[in-house]
Amino acid sequence: MREMYSRSAQKFEDQILTVDVKIEQDDLTISERHAMSYLAIDDRLIYAPIQTIMDRFSNDLIIEWTYTIDLDREMFAVDDAACFKLFNIPRGGRWIRYLAEDAQRRRKLSDNTPKDIIADISWKPNINPNLRVLGEALNIEPLSLTDFAAETMLRLDLDTTVDKQMMPVRINFLMTTFLQMCRVYRKILDRFVLAWEPSCFMFREMAFAVLSLAAGEVFFEFSEVLDAKYRENGYYLLPDSRTPKYHTRMLPRFIHESHLPGIEPGSAPKSTSFWFHDVLVHLNSRLDLDDVEEASVVAVVNDGLDQGYEEFYAMVLSILDVVLIRVQKGRDGKPYIRRSPLMALFEFTEENSGYAHGPRTRLSQSQQGLNKQDSHGAKQKDTSPGESDAAEEDGAASDISADPAAAGYFTFMLMYHFFNAAAAERLAGTRSLLFPNEILSLIMDFSDMRTYLALAQSSAFCHELSHHKLRLNDEYAVIGSGEDSETFVLEDLHSGKKIHSKLSMYQKNWLGHPIADGLKLSPVIGVTNTKRLSIMDDVTIQLSDVTPKDPVWSEAEEGSSQEQHGWSFPPNEEDGDLIFNLPNDAYLGAVETAWGRYLSKLARDAGEPDSEFFSTMLRNRLYRCLLPPGYRELGMEPFLCSGFHAFFRHERDKTPEEWEQTLQYVARQLSKLEVRPRERFRRWGHPVIVAFSARVKLFYYVFHREVKPPICSNPKSYTVEIADKCTDPNSGRRLVQLIAGEDPIDLKDDDGRMRFES
Structure with missing residues (x-):
């Protein structure tokens, strides 16, 4: 995680903060402007990052709580007032019991907060004697x-x-x-x-x-x-x-x-x-x-x-x-x-x-x-x-x-x-x-x-x-x-x-x-x-009563903006094929949106009884800010499509090393879902999509079991593998690939698209 954010910070310094603007420079194209935007680093950002959060970046009428995770100072803060040591914060939500307010309703830590979990972020001067x-x-x-x-x-x-x-x-x-x-x-x-x-x-x-x-x-x-x-x-x-x-x-x-x-x-x-x-x-x-x-x-x-x-x-x-x-x-x-x-x-x-x-x-x-x-x-x-x-x-x-x-x-x-x-x-x-x-x-x-x-x-x-x-x-x-x-x-x-x-x-x-x-x-x-x-x-x-010599700037152009998969009802029939035609300068949020529309289109084309509601059931990851830089996630509840999950990266980040890191991350995230108490909707596991833009692999994450279950006669190869892997304590090895092949399927290729959709 630290390495990811360090890379993002260095990329932000090199590509966004350092601005090479020449006097004779012509206007940039939309694609070039997208590349120069802070959203090119992470399009979840609402504002360009600066070292201190400005007051204009928050709306007190909307935001009730503000949480800050500071990796540099190893600190977790609530409303920038109650600060915990990140490595020693009480787990399982127990830190909440230490939140308090003073007589003027200002956030603080309660008097009984253990000193070993309190982070003091105030600067301590070192005075020369x-x-x-x-x-x-x-x-x-x-x-x-x-x-x-x-x-x-x-x-x-x-x-x-x-x-x-x-x-x-x-x-x-x-x-x-x-x-x-x-x-x-x-x-x-x-x-x-x-x-x-x-x-x-x-x-x-x-x-x-x-x-x-x-x-x-x-x-x-x-x-x-x-x-x-x-x-x-x-x-x-x-x-x-x-x-x-x-x-x-x-x-x-x-x-x-x-x-x-x-x-x-x-x-x-x-x-x-x-x-x-x-x-x-x-x-x-x-x-x-x-x-x-x-x-x-x-x-x-x-x-x-x-x-x-x-x-x-x-x-x-x-x-x-x-x-x-x-x-x-x-x-x-x-x-x-x-x-x-x-x-x-x-x-x-x-x-x-x-x-x-x-x-x-x-x-x-x-x-x-x-x-x-x-x-x-x-x-x-x-x-x-x-x-x-x-x-x-x-x-x-x-x-x-x-x-x-x-x-x-x-x-x-x-x-x-x-x-x-x-x-x-x-x-x-x-x-x-x-x-x-x-x-x-x-x-x-x-x-x-x-x-x-x-x-x-x-x-x-x-x-x-x-x-x-x-x-x-x-x-x-x-x-x-x-x-x-x-x-x-x-x-x-x-x-x-x-x-x-x-x-x-x-x-x-x-x-x-x-x-x-x-x-x-x-x-x-x-x-x-x-x-x-x-x-x-x-x-x-x-x-008052003063006019500038230069004309007032009035250009209104569509700039870079955030995107994410949104729920639609009735289903949006348009752009179901957007995933095949994404421009090179599209941000990761556009990849998420395109996949959401594509999956909704597949559900409608399949003619399932609940297909009309698919797009509204396909949800964004809760607390998207906690996703690592360069990741997106969509999913469904366990009672729908066996708790289907999808993880997306941008094609420009695609390398063998990034594929491996992404699969490790997917296995860790799904193992956390596995231990949640949902016995009523208990399944064998979750179907999973992992994609870098239009290049995709299809998996099944099988839940851990103590005993290997019986399987039907004439099973498919992945069914046998799922049954074999379910007793493996390693969550990464329980992520079973459903469509064989070392290379991902390219949806822009007709044969690859047919293999995936079938």
Whole structure:
């Protein structure tokens, strides 16, 4: 089983995630597109696999229980909350007795669960003991939020209820995007973040997205103009007008891992320590633990000093929390180090977390004082009794995180100013030796997005100019605020026209329709390297009264889709011969469907009394997700056709080794059915079909008996063999071939088809 899934994972990486899209590439044929779809790996998949199950991939109204089998971590989980060790899980359904709920009806393991069967999937940091000694020597000074900001960046008014309209348009717009990110990914973080180690892909990408928004190193794409044919595969195709700038047609979706050949997936640096916008960033999980927080601060300071810097800005980020650090050279020549308290970007409490043992925010004293100022403001309004029901329907935790009074609002603003201060200090006194500022201003106005962002980091004047307006893309820039906090003044960069546009977070109603009208915008990160861009298309905001320069993509083509044998009543008379004409690019589900229709046709042609009901009696395997990759199964109850079973593989997988492995699997599965207590319908065994597409073998699986039964006179050869094999304890040897021959029958051959149907 592990080998099968390992092969599937490698095939998914090689054939699906690695995308070789050329600028001059013509449109692919349907067959080529089928081969590039994730369904070509396993067409049972509902979505392309990614490392973390996104919230949009589940429907809470339909799914009551979620079971996860994690072969990498040897874990079986129920609702991602009650986790058992896979090798030690109680058998026979006895594990169910250990499932419980807390007072808030959150799934957990009961208190009497034996410790030796509990799987703890949370990441355990390994702290270097030398860092504690080094921290004492460095003498790092902790400051309150107000003091730290005043001494390192700017004076702050801790009244977080200040009107957003009074904020600069750049941070206001980026703040709205960040709050939408909070709303979209809050449940995902609540569910999984404790299991992410700092080096894991999901952790690095989420953290880098927060950093990119706080530093303003993003641009915004109109997702509606992107070619979405391959969206489900994890990427978009850019319009022809964009490809000369990006040197590729592919725009990967955030955290979906699609990438160009030879290029690392995602946008984040592979290292957990790196320089970003003049700030030394150190990523680490579990900053809610005191010793991890302290060790991380010491580690990033020591890293900067080891690189030879006497003065620098630094930051420790865990996605949920952040610590800001300022290192300067003291009068005595020694490092003078000050740090902020631990500040929350996503706040999780016992009340708003969806998990009994989920993440919990550890607020510093300064942050607690900050939140007390809001206790009678907007935050209280969100949890008032009159609105509690509505908040629960929308997800109270999400609403709290997306509210401007949430902890993340103020923390994000501090990060924004921290990046700004670091860049301003580096660029202080810098100027162009070639162009006067007036010319630089014109160059920035007419440059493309990547050049604009690069120029903003090249001189003090360009940096200051970039903060007066926010370039969204090569078409629009935000240049001012409107009559209220949600209205912005946009400039059309082609015509110079000024547009008053209302900004809102993109949301859908329960029918899946947008709540408000407007053009959808999504941030793109990784902008310094066009080969590692990622569009955060789940994080969508809307602008009213704005139109894109490129046409909206409207192509509606039939894409790849799942198939499986379906019941039909009255019987479907069509496509009974589909098995003989399957296209080469057909998925395994199409093979299953074709066989189901073919067998139903054979039953009807035989004229049996119950043939009209055959197609409704031929059932799919219960829990199809438990079938190995590349397998399908149809069957009937024991009282019908002696419990007939059929197992299917795709012809492209046909090798002598795969035939042997398939027959071993069939014998194991049927031996499990054999031991079930069904004495009322006890038979000698089951007729069995094993097929690779249209190449088929017919068997009879004989049940084990202690004594060989008597047989009739003039028996057929397989009858004698069945009687001889029934006492064999080896289930594989009790799978008796009914039509002799080493090679399978080819149904596309007329003689072979006649032999099989007779």
